[in-house]
Amino acid sequence: MTERKTITPTHRYRNNDKLIGIGNEFWDMSERNGLAGIVADYGDGVLRTDASHEFIDAGHEFVNFSCCSYLDLDSHPKVVEGGIDALRRYGVLDHCIARSRVQIPAMLELETSLGELFGAHVVCSIAASTATFGLLPLIASGHLGNGTRPLMIFDKNAHVSMANVKPVCADETEVVTSRHHDLDFIEDACKKYARVAYVCDGSDSLGGYAPVKELAELQDKYGLLVYYDDSHSLSAYGERGVGYVRSHSPVLDERTIVVMTLNKAFGTSGAAIVLDGYAKETLRVIERFGGALNYSQLLNTPAVGAGLASAEIHRTAELTTLQNRLYGNIALFDSLVRTDQAGSSFPIRLVPMSDSTVIEAGRRVFEAGFYVSPVFFPIVARGTAGLRVMMRAGQTERQIRELCAVLVEVGAEQAAALPEEVTG
Ligand SMILES: *Cc1c(COP(=O)(O)O)cnc(C)c1O
Numbered sequence: 001m002t003e004r005k006t007i008t009p010t011h012r013y014r015n016n017d018k019l020i021g022i023g024n025e026f027w028d029m030s031e032r033n034g035l036a037g038i039v040a041d042y043g044d045g046v047l048r049t050d051a052s053h054e055f056i057d058a059g060h061e062f063v064n065f066s067c068c069s070y071l072d073l074d075s076h077p078k079v080v081e082g083g084i085d086a087l088r089r090y091g092v093l094d095h096c097i098a099r100s101r102v103q104i105p106a107m108l109e110l111e112t113s114l115g116e117l118f119g120a121h122v123v124c125s126i127a128a129s130t131a132t133f134g135l136l137p138l139i140a141s142g143h144l145g146n147g148t149r150p151l152m153i154f155d156k157n158a159h160v161s162m163a164n165v166k167p168v169c170a171d172e173t174e175v176v177t178s179r180h181h182d183l184d185f186i187e188d189a190c191k192k193y194a195r196v197a198y199v200c201d202g203s204d205s206l207g208g209y210a211p212v213k214e215l216a217e218l219q220d221k222y223g224l225l226v227y228y229d230d231s232h233s234l235s236a237y238g239e240r241g242v243g244y245v246r247s248h249s250p251v252l253d254e255r256t257i258v259v260m261t262l263n264k265a266f267g268t269s270g271a272a273i274v275l276d277g278y279a280k281e282t283l284r285v286i287e288r289f290g291g292a293l294n295y296s297q298l299l300n301t302p303a304v305g306a307g308l309a310s311a312e313i314h315r316t317a318e319l320t321t322l323q324n325r326l327y328g329n330i331a332l333f334d335s336l337v338r339t340d341q342a343g344s345s346f347p348i349r350l351v352p353m354s355d356s357t358v359i360e361a362g363r364r365v366f367e368a369g370f371y372v373s374p375v376f377f378p379i380v381a382r383g384t385a386g387l388r389v390m391m392r393a394g395q396t397e398r399q400i401r402e403l404c405a406v407l408v409e410v411g412a413e414q415a416a417a418l419p420e421e422v423t424g
Contacts, residue, residue, distance in 0.1 A: 013166040013175075026379045035362045035374055045072070045394050047371070062366060063399050065389050066373040070236040070347045071322040072394035073267025078309045083268075086305020094300045100288050106304040113311045114272050118242055120252070121275045123286060124307075126298045128231050128261035128271040129161035134290030135257065135273065136165040136227065139197050140172035143285055144257075144278075145225050148195040149173040155200035156180050159229055162199050183214050190222035202230030202245040202258065203237070207346040212249040219251045226251075228258045234272075235265035236326060236347060241314045246274065253277040268310050269303035325393040329400055333391055336404035337411075350375070350386040351407050353414055358385045361410045368406040370399075 009015075030036035040047035040062070049060045073079055086106065087093065095104045107124050114122040125131035138144040140152055152175045154166060169175050178185045181200070189196045202210050210228060218224045230243040238247035245258050254277040262270045275283070288294055299307070313319055327345060334342040339349045353361050355377045362374035365387065376385035387407070391400075 013170065014164070023379060026376070029359060030374065033359050033363055035359065035366060035371075038371070042075070045075075060366075062369050062371050063395070063403075064371050065391075065395070065403060066371055067390055067392065068232075068264040069267055070265040070326055070390070070392050071267065071319075072392055073235065073265065073310050073313065073322075076267060076310070076313065078313060079267055079306045082309025082312075083302035083306040086308065087302045089305070090301045092301060094296065096296045098294045098296075099298065100284075100294050104301075106301050107299055110299065110304045110307045110311070113308055114274075117240055117311055117314055118246060118272075118274050120246075121278065121283065123273040123275065123283070123293065124299055125259075125271045125273060125293055126269075127263070128229060128259050129164075130292045131259045131271045131273050131290075132161050132229065133165055133168075134293045135259070135286065136162065136199065137168050137172055138286065138290060139225065139227060139257075140169035140175075142173075142195070143289070144282065145197065145254075146195065146223070150195040150197040150225060151176065151189055151193040153178045153186060153189060153196060153198045155198070157201065157204065158199050159201055159205070159231075162201075162227075162229060181211055183211065183218070186215075186224065187218055187222075190218055190224055195223065195225070197225040197227060199227045200229075201232070202228040202243065203233040203346065205232060206348060206350055207341040207344045209233075209244050209248075209346075212245055216249055216251040219255045223255065225255050225257070228256070229260070230258050231261040231264055231271075232346070232348075233265075234260040234262070235267070235310075235314065235319070236323065237345065241265070241319055241323070262307060262310075266307075266310055268306040270299045270307065322393045326391060329393065329395050330391045332397065332400050333389070333404060336401065337407050347391040349389045349391070350384075351389060351411065352384075352386045353411070355382060355385045357414050357417070358387065361414060362387055364410050365403070365406050368402070370403045370406065372403075372407075 027036055038049065040049045047062055047064055049058050090104060090106055092104065111122045111124050135144060142149045150173060152169050152173055154163060154175065154177050156177055157180045166175050186198055200210050215226050219226060228245045230245045233244040235241035237244050243260055246252065249256055258274040260272050262268045262272060286293065326347060330347060333349060337351060339351055341349050358374045358376045362372060365372055372387045372389050375388055
């Protein structure tokens with residue numbers, strides 16, 4: 001028998017051997033220590049693991065301090081009712097046919113409502129990652145833009161949902177990766193290439209915001225197209241919760257595209273693609289050729305109904321009340337535990353710990369009744385391990401004070417246990 005061929009991959013844009021080789025070790029260790037793979041029922045803001053689940057902490061109660069529903073809208077009675085109501089009103093869960101052929105008016109209703117909220121044209125998608133997977137290749141080929149294939153610059157820290165699309169874009173145009181927010185690099189590219197598109201997060205998952213004003217200058221000077229994923233700041237930030245980019249970018253026209261998940265602070269399901277100034281023909285191209293944007297009916301009816309209810313809350317003073325409650329909780333946390341993120345309005349904090357002890361620290365905090373997620377090498381760079389804490393509007397003062405007391409205690413023990421060359 002002749003010898004059969006094996007394949008040597010090029011790994012230009014991704015490498016699963018490396019990804020899984022490194023990442024799986026992290027997940028296994030987290031799960032062995034009861035800090036991943038948890039199953040728990042939710043009620044009154046508290047989670048309970050059932051004694052029938054085979055976990056170390058079966059029967060345990062805890063408050064989730066690692067949840068991105070920053071305003072607790074996902075359990076808001078009006079949002080829950082909105083989902084039930086829409087299902088009754090439309091009488092169908094998921095009318096499955098490409099929307100460009102036949103659609104029920106449900107998603108159009110949500111798109112109209114969100115469009116009014118943002119003062120823009122909104123296209124909904126089942127997830128931000130799905131929207132990105134549909135849109136970035138259209139940007140790469142110049143069909144979403146001015147017709148010229150752009151050099152596509154992906155920010156080094158662009159969320160994995162964007163980085164994952166590099167190989168597809170690279171089949172349509174040239175793709176490069178820049179250092180984080182490297183404006184000089186982007187400007188140099190703008191001088192060399194007829195068209196440039198820059199892909200980045202509007203708000204980073206560990207705080208920090210995109211330099212939207214500086215990017216707007218490049219947009220004005222060179223016609224730079226910027227694709228922002230502002231998933232982390234929708235609802236939690238800005239008037240009527242329009243997010244960071246749309247609160248601050250001076251360029252809100254066809255040169256700025258913003259995608260935001262509805263799964264985080266907005267509290268429902270799906271995503272919003274927010275567009276300004278695109279011709280009807282371009283919108284049709286997005287709808288017809290944006291990949292999963294034109295497969296099955298995107299958002300099922302309850303997700304649409306919940307979205308309509310959440311959008312209504314965004315139009316009332318209640319949103320400001322919830323945002324202020326969130327900011328108050330963040331300020332209380334900052335007054336009790338010091339982190340590099342202190343002082344920012346962004347709801348995520350990383351309490352630094354050492355790589356070798358962060359899992360043990362996470363366990364101690366969990367046993368005290370709070371879930372925070374440990375992140376450590378090799379998932380993050382060596383020396384940047386810590387417990388990731390996410391603040392929400394619905395956390396009570398008592399819960400925050402108790403969590404912080406445990407964090408301070410655990411942190412102090414760690415500092416005392418560190419070898420001298422590290423502390424000194
Ligand atoms: C959470 C997150 C996503 C994922 O959103 P989905 O709607 O679940 O795809 C995408 N991008 C960023 C920046 C996120 O933080």
